[in-house]
Amino acid sequence: MKKWYAVIGDPITHSLSPFMHDTWFRDHGIDASYVPIRVEPANLEKAFESLKLLGVSGFNITLPHKQSIIPFLDQLDDTALKMNAVNTVVCDGQQYAGFNTDGDGFVRSLLTHPVDRNDQLLVIGAGGAARGIVHALKRAGFHHVTIANRTFRRAEELAEETESAAITMADAESSLADFNIIVQTTSVGLSKDEALPLSLDRLKEGAVVADIIYNPLTTSFLQAAKEKNCTIVNGVGMFVYQGAIAFEKWTGVEPDTEKMIQLITEKLGGTYVNR
């Protein structure tokens, strides 16, 4: 029987996940489809019961439900438990298990660029997104992770939890040349002409600079890094790889991520550069 999958969130109209998963189902000859469903926060429990009743095989969860879905699930994997946030649910026919593939998605994307696990890596931000990413970086064996955040206490807490280092934003600005990899995880940059979370004046030429935002494709932060001849990594890779990990959990099939990065880049009005 045809299987079906979904993404629930509010808002949901701009989600690129239906395009991505439907393309992969078609390309891999899997008889399944994927639908976006807008669920208002007050209706989350009823919506989940409805998905179950209608036999959903799995679904993604986006804002604002990543945390509030947790009490309804039967199991959580270690990452989702640590993050206290779920972006993927897998149903084995009986039970509904929650996963969080965001951090690992980021790391898979980063690893397609010229980086080394011994590089000095700076993460800017210490919110939910940064937590997922720092934990995943440590699991992947990045040894030298430093966290800078506007609210220094949050950077310290995340550093303690992950055996990383914490510095203030001012110290990050002045020691920026010491880092080979910089990862921007704050929401600053969602609007194109917003100020940068920190000055990139001292950025080392040739560093790898990543932003988790993918719309706009080139945030002001990445634009400033480009001007310093850095390798820039936008959020499309993270988006595609977090989806690929979910797809693998649902189907056991490893989808074509490189082609998807190209398709999504073009959908967002960008030009794909083959790496």
Ligand code: ATR
């Ligand atoms: P998310 O789940 O997207 O990470 P979050 O948990 O609310 O969202 O975290 C937002 C992050 O962006 C935090 O690191 C926040 O810094 P604070 O801890 O000091 O709030 C950071 N952030 C948001 N707006 C910022 C700004 N204008 N300048 C610098 N950092 C900012």
